[in-house]
Amino acid sequence: MRVEIWSDIACPWCYVGKARFEKALAAFPHRDEVEVVHRSFELDPGRAKDDVQPVITMLTGKYGMSEAQAEAGEDNLGAQAAAEGLPYRTRGRDHGSTFDMHRLLHLAREQGRQTELLDLLYRANFAEERSVYNDDERLVELAGAAGLDADAARRVLADPEAYADGVRADEREAAELGATGVPFFVLDRTYGVSGAQPAEVFARALRQAWGERPTPKPVGGGSGAADGQDGGEACGPDGCAVPRH
Amino acid sequence: MRVEIWSDIACPWCYVGKARFEKALAAFPHRDEVEVVHRSFELDPGRAKDDVQPVITMLTGKYGMSEAQAEAGEDNLGAQAAAEGLPYRTRGRDHGSTFDMHRLLHLAREQGRQTELLDLLYRANFAEERSVYNDDERLVELAGAAGLDADAARRVLADPEAYADGVRADEREAAELGATGVPFFVLDRTYGVSGAQPAEVFARALRQAWGERPTPKPVGGGSGAADGQDGGEACGPDGCAVPRH
Numbered sequence: 001m002r003v004e005i006w007s008d009i010a011c012p013w014c015y016v017g018k019a020r021f022e023k024a025l026a027a028f029p030h031r032d033e034v035e036v037v038h039r040s041f042e043l044d045p046g047r048a049k050d051d052v053q054p055v056i057t058m059l060t061g062k063y064g065m066s067e068a069q070a071e072a073g074e075d076n077l078g079a080q081a082a083a084e085g086l087p088y089r090t091r092g093r094d095h096g097s098t099f100d101m102h103r104l105l106h107l108a109r110e111q112g113r114q115t116e117l118l119d120l121l122y123r124a125n126f127a128e129e130r131s132v133y134n135d136d137e138r139l140v141e142l143a144g145a146a147g148l149d150a151d152a153a154r155r156v157l158a159d160p161e162a163y164a165d166g167v168r169a170d171e172r173e174a175a176e177l178g179a180t181g182v183p184f185f186v187l188d189r190t191y192g193v194s195g196a197q198p199a200e201v202f203a204r205a206l207r208q209a210w211g212e213r214p215t216p217k218p219v220g221g222g223s224g225a226a227d228g229q230d231g232g233e234a235c236g237p238d239g240c241a242v243p244r245h
Numbered sequence: 246m247r248v249e250i251w252s253d254i255a256c257p258w259c260y261v262g263k264a265r266f267e268k269a270l271a272a273f274p275h276r277d278e279v280e281v282v283h284r285s286f287e288l289d290p291g292r293a294k295d296d297v298q299p300v301i302t303m304l305t306g307k308y309g310m311s312e313a314q315a316e317a318g319e320d321n322l323g324a325q326a327a328a329e330g331l332p333y334r335t336r337g338r339d340h341g342s343t344f345d346m347h348r349l350l351h352l353a354r355e356q357g358r359q360t361e362l363l364d365l366l367y368r369a370n371f372a373e374e375r376s377v378y379n380d381d382e383r384l385v386e387l388a389g390a391a392g393l394d395a396d397a398a399r400r401v402l403a404d405p406e407a408y409a410d411g412v413r414a415d416e417r418e419a420a421e422l423g424a425t426g427v428p429f430f431v432l433d434r435t436y437g438v439s440g441a442q443p444a445e446v447f448a449r450a451l452r453q454a455w456g457e458r459p460t461p462k463p464v465g466g467g468s469g470a471a472d473g474q475d476g477g478e479a480c481g482p483d484g485c486a487v488p489r490h
Binding site for chain 1: 247253256257258259261262277278288304307308318321322325354355356357410414418421422423425426427428429431432433434435436437438439440441442446449450453458459460461462463464465477478479480481482483484485486487
């Protein structure tokens with residue numbers, strides 16, 4: 001079974017939701033047969049790389065909140081994170097473009113290090129003092145810590161088109177699936193879970209999707225199930241079919 | 246969209262079928278949004294690593310063919326391969342265990358080099374004089390040529406349990422999907438294509454599966470489609486939902 005998770009590094013609910021999902025997954029009996037893929041979603045896709053500002057300033061400017069409202073929101077999110085055992089700095093965090101981080105997450109997927117890198121990016125963004133925005137060397141450091149080749153990470157960051165199509169394809173797919181916000185979880189393309197739901201909801205979704213894994217319908221000659229005898233040109237335990245023409 | 250292909254390195258129809266599928270994929274307008282995953286299937290899972298014999302000997306011994314029948318079968322397969330532009334030695338090939346090659350293909354998947362390694366393994370098995378069986382250094386060489394880290398490949402080969410569970414999980418899943426032979430193609434878990442069908446059949450399967458990509462059903466609170474307003478604890482273009490408790 002495959003679980004795809006659309007999220008953004010700058011999204012507090014994605015940080016919290018990942019922990020809640022992982023709690024459910026750890027208790028799921030078929031966890032070893034579940035593959036998790038992280039997909040890209042930018043909450044602020046138009047932001048330029050060098051346009052970095054404090055989160056509170058962004059919240060008051062972009063959404064017209066008062067400073068007190070913005071701070072109360074951060075306090076609330078910090079409490080939710082803490083409830084999952086996640087560190088969260090409610091003051092002094094930055095906001096900026098996450099496009100380069102998503103490009104690195106695509107490189108990391110190819111190298112089997114995606115969830116490791118995402119964890120480190122979340123941790124750096126939500127809990128550490130040094131900003132992750134507009135700082136290539138910081139990202140190279142985090143990529144290295146996640147087990148990626150540092151030179152490969154540096155090359156990706158130096159070329160703004162590297163993996164850019166992959167990021168955009170993920171975002172297009174999110175739109176096609178009807179997701180306008182994140183986190184958004186899709187199980188075997190059959191069930192969707194929207195938002196940082198409680199772990200029990202993820203547990204239920206895992207059970208339902210597992211129980212209803214789809215059976216592929218056959219296309220072309222044969223029975224759909226391959227066999228060496230009548231399923232077309234195939235090899236099976238009884239040898240390879242001889243061409244019929 | 247995701248296409249999973251169950252196959253064995255020792256399966257001539259898998260070698261031919263991969264080429265036919267790739268012809269269809271190259272002409273498919275949404276090819277950049279198609280991810281291909283190669284899954285493990287052993288035609289001869291009980292064979293010991295050091296039990297290597299000529300293909301013709303295996304065919305006469307295991308399936309009770311006459312030598313002339315076995316040779317005619319190989320000639321036929323060679324002609325089918327040639328029709329796809331693939332080299333094929335109809336005499337002098339070996340047969341043996343492919344378990345270690347499947348373990349390496351799992352490593353290669355993690356490193357984003359799976360299709361490259363599979364192509365080289367097919368080529369080595371079907372077209373080159375030196376045997377690929379029971380020869381770790383030959384496999385390390387091929388892994389290196391496919392862009393894998395040679396030391397990582399050597400470590401996997403030295404540890405018979407490395408990725409063994411992954412190989413077995415693929416094989417269990419093939420059985421659950423009803424496949425008793427290969428190649429077996431599954432598109433988005435919705436459509437199945439059995440055997441080395443003509444490229445037109447793959448083209449049709451790609452179109453059908455693309456046109457009927459499933460829409461995930463929602464689990465838990467919210468609408469299934471995530472949004473910042475009423476889809477639960479999510480962040481969207483209008484900010485992050487404030488906790489309701």
